[in-house]
Each structure stands twice: as structure tokens, then as C-alpha cells.
Amino acid sequence: MREVTYSRKIRFQFLLYSVFLFLLLEVLLRLPYFPSVQFRLEDKKLHCLETSGGLFSIPWMRLCPNQSLELYHPEKNIRYRVSTDFRGERITYRVGADVNDISGGNSSKQDVPEVWVLGDSVALGYLVSDQESLPWALNSILEQKNTRIRVRNLGVDALGSFGIQERLTEVLKDSSPPIVAYWIYHISDFTDSYRELQLQNSVKKRIFVRVSYILSKYSAVFNTFKIVYERYKPESAENLVIPSSGSVLGPDHPHRKAAISLFEFVKEKKIPLVLVFLPEPNEKYEPVVDSALVKEVRQIAIDSGIPVLDLQQTIYDYWKKDSQEIFLPKDGHPNPSLYRFIASEIEKDIH
Template identity: 80%
Template sequence: MREGPYYRKFRFHFLLYSIFLFLLLEILLRLPYFPSVQFRLEDKKLHCLVETSGNLFSIPWMRLCPNQNLDLFHPEKNIRYHVSTDIRGERLTSAVSIDDARSNAESTGRSSYKTDAPEIWILGDSVALGYLVSDQESLPWALQNELINDKKTEIVRNLGVDALGSFGIQERLEEVLKTSPPPKVAYWIYHISDFTDSYRELALQNSGTKKTLVRISYFLSKYSAIFNACKIVYEKYKPESGENLVIPSSGSVLGPDHPHRKAAISFFEFTKEKKIPLVLVFLPEPNEKYEPVVDSALVKEVRQIAIDSKIPVLDLQQSIYDYWKKNNQEIFLPKDGHPNPALYRFIASEIKKDIH
């Protein structure tokens, strides 16, 4: 049956009004009345999607964009912070980028920078990166200051990236090793989110559809206020456990074929093969009251995997718990669960003692 002129006219006007409504919502949602949407759009300026293998069949990995200098405000958590990255897309660990400092040490006023200085790498996800804290409050920056105060020459590099699991960190190291020799030591700041990230990364490895959906989701979240608003509503009302909290368990968490166990063992073997001196760092995890919990079931199993793989372990759980008890102060960010600046400084002082 042929379409009548009335139906064609109705369809045209419907399409026209839909486009108009879409554009109007895109504009309205970018106004200051919707700070959560604004935060998401600003935060996406910091994150880039890269294809490490250079083709559409590879896993699209999240990385920090190079040469960023952003002031961000997270409205739900009422936190303001500043993030800067260098030309390599690494978060700064000093007042100037490592590359600038090396090329012109006199201009930095920090003579500890040398072209042949040994490096210390901080690996991991958002905890290593320093989520929701400013550059100078992050762990790598605090560690760099500790070393400079002791007149040490090592350079600290922040290789942390949001939402990376064991396999993702391994891929990150593959990239870095293309342009840099192995470091003096690399500290992997372990985080419980790695447990769920292992499932996500395994699914990405095995599904071309999921790879495509990740690319589409990234594009929409970077440019569409409507898409971000929908994500905010969905995340607010979907039933899920608290963010960054201890995974409850009464028994074994990681079976012999668990993706997280396999990914961790693969990562440990990779670092030994590439001659990267890796140290696995354990921190206490927050409970629902944001109090530190020592030796959760997951942490105990991952620690044993590291020991069996002959990977050195720096277990700071008890020392951080004692620090929290003694000082009677918060060590996690409120409404979040990531370490706060005071805890990062304490961790940096403990890691400095481990550096030989």
C-alpha cells in the first residue's frame, strides 16, 4: 500500500520535532542546573580510547589524554580536584612534567632529575591514579616528594588508569616498554575492583560486539549530555552493592579457573619475563562505614597467588589500620571509599622505606 500525503507529512513533522527536542535537551542539560551531567562531560575530556593493536578487532582501552589541565567538581561527592597530564598521557608527579624536567633540569629547580635517573612505576587503577584528589595529593606525587626530601634521584611515574584490571595493566606495561626500559621497581597498588574488572576484560577479549559497544558508549558519553543523564538515572536506581567496598565472602573467592586468578598469574609471569621488578602492595579496604578492613577473603587469596608466583608483597594493611586507630581520623574519601590525601601520604612514606 502506498503512503498517503498525510502520512508522509506526519512522519516528516515527527522527525523534525524529534530532532528539535533532542537538540533542545542537549542544550538544556549542559546548563549549570545539571552539575552531574556537566561533571561527566568534563571528566571525559581526561579520558581517551586507544586501540593498542591498531585495528577494530583489538580491545579498546581507556587511557588518560595527553596535555590535559582540568579543574573538576564531583557534585554528588562535593569534591573539587585538579588533574594534569604530560605529553605521554601520564598524570604529573611534580610541578612540571618529567619530560620537561629532563630536558631542562635547571628550569625546574629540582636537580634530582637526570636523563639516566632510575624510575619507579606506580601501577594500578583509580587508587594508583589518585581518583578525586588533585595532582599534588596523589600517591605518586607524594612518593616523589618523599624521595626528593631524602635527596634521592629516582623519578616516579604515575601509570595508573581508571577501570583497569590485571590484564589491562599488563597491556599498559606493553605500551610503556616500547619507549622505556624496565624501572628500578614497579609497585602495583592492588584494588578490589580488579575482581570485577577481570570479568569485563575477559568478555571484551571474547566478544566483538562488546568491543563495538564500548566504542559507541565512549563516543556518546564524551559528546552527548542526554546519554550521560540517562546513565546517571540508571546508576542511581539500579540495585547494586556500595562502591569500592569489601566483597563479602565466607569461603574461597577465586576458584582454579576464575578469570581473576588467571589474569593475575598471567600478569606475574609477564613481569618476570620482561624483567620488571614488581612489588604487589595491599591496602585495607573500606567497609560500609568507610572503616578499614584487614585481610578480606579476596586479598588473602590474591596475596597467596603472588607468594606462589614468587612476587614480593608489601602488605600495608595492618600498618594503615594502626595509623587509623592511633590518629582517629578519616582515611577514605567520604561517600566514595578511595584513599584521601592523608592516607596517600602515609602510603608514600611506607613505600619509600621499601625502596633500596
């Protein structure tokens, strides 16, 4: 009997010390000495889960409404500001005299023709401030030419083809189809399709994503473990061209199926979609044209009757001529100068 009591006492003490250590680490890791953890916690303030479908529905990541945060990414030494409107969309125009005043964006302005920019972090404008993003640059060009067109940024981090279809389903509940919607294609859509397929087929995966989101939003310890894991896993390099030869997308590949489903959806909903291709960065952050994956996705779009705006060679020539950087250092996303150039090319396509 004494042995049982002693054993319980040891377990209780171990649990008590573990809780104390966890709480101590939660406090210590939030100090300025750990900027990477601080960035993760601040960045999560921008991201919300779409939960309207219930506890076991697919947890789609969205931007939180009415946010305006200045973030600093320590590993990449980049400081930028992200602001969202009442719909949880990144703002694309100046409201009033102050860019931080986003309360005036609470009017949906249904009478104004719209251009939608769709996609993941490239469309969103990851690591650049609001006024440096592609949708903002495109909206500014249209304003300068006195066109009555408003550009909406529908980009969301890590959004694949099926996720874009779900995003459009949400937007169409309150908005009419635009005059044109541009999907800024990115190679990460390849792996996003696997992740989204898992979310569709696995309740356990959906629960895991929800738990992971809550922990990453509130726990410094959890974010520390994620940073260490991502730093040492082989695929830690971001946004680089996927090495490939021959066929990449088989007839039953989830990325092919998701893309075809999206193309059928936009035609059914009468959304004039244009698929935009940009060159991808290699390990030296130089533009690469026509990777095997891009060739196949482009052909899928053509076979599905979806217009394609292929800016790969145009951007490559622009980079070659001016010999300037077009990707963010230590990252691979487009930099502000490339976003402005892409915006100018898209504006030509609109007209």
C-alpha cells in the first residue's frame, strides 16, 4: 500500500514540475531574445479558421477581418504591414488619408465592376506591405487610367486548387461574378492538392489541423518545436522549382483532378477565369521558365477551355534585360518591383 501511495506521489510531482516547466518556457520564449517565436505568434493574429460548417467540416484558413499589423520576419530580415477589410480580404486601395484606416471599406460597392486576384501567398503578397502587393499595384494602375474597376485580393496562404474553388463559393454568396478573375498559379499548389485531399477524406486530419491551429496561435512552446522541425527537415527550402522530368501529373493525380474541378466550377458559375503563369525561382533565385509541372497544368487549362496569360518568358526577358533582382532574398516570392511589372502586364490583358 505504501508503494502505491509513493508511486502516485512521484507521478503527481512529475506532472506538477512538467506543468511548471511548460509555463516557464511559455513566458521565456515570448521574450525579445526569440524573435522567430514572436513572429509566429504575431503572424497567427492575421489567420482565422473558417468554422461555419461545424466542428468536423474542412477547416479552411482565411485572413481575419479588420486587421492592421506590422510584422518582422527575422530569418529573412523583412518588415512589412498587412491590413484586411471587414470581409477578411487584404486591402487593395487607400481609404482616406491613412492606409491604416480600413473602416471605410465596409461597403461592398456592388455597382463597381470588379477584378479578382486568386491564389496563395503570391497572390496575397507574402512578405510585402499592402501597397507593394500585386492586387494593390493593379488597382493603382486602373485608378490612374480613370477606370471604374475595383481589384479584390482573394489570395490566402497555402491555398490549393480545391481551396480556391471553396473560396469562390464563399465569395459568390455576397458578390456577383467579376469582369475577370486572375488565378496566379504557383508550384506549391502541387503539394497543397495532397493536403486538401487529406482534409476532404479524413476527419482525424481535420481535427489535427484545428488543434494545431489553436496551439500555434497561443503557444510559444509549440511554435518553437515547429521552427526547429522546419529548420532541419530536408524540404525546408521554400518556393523552389520542383525537380521533375517527363510526366508529373498522372490521370488520377489529385492536382489534376482539383484543377479540372475548379475549371468546371468557374464555367458553371460564369466566372471568366484567366490562369496566370509566372517563372519560378531556382536555388540561385533566378527565374526558370516552363518547368514540367507548369507545362502540364497549362495544357490542362487549354484543354478545359480556360484562357492562359503566360508571363514566364516576358518576365524572364525583363529580368535578363535589367539584371535586377525580382525575387525576395532568402525566400523566392516576387519582390515589389516584379509585382508592379506583373500588374502592368495584367492591366494590358484587361483591356
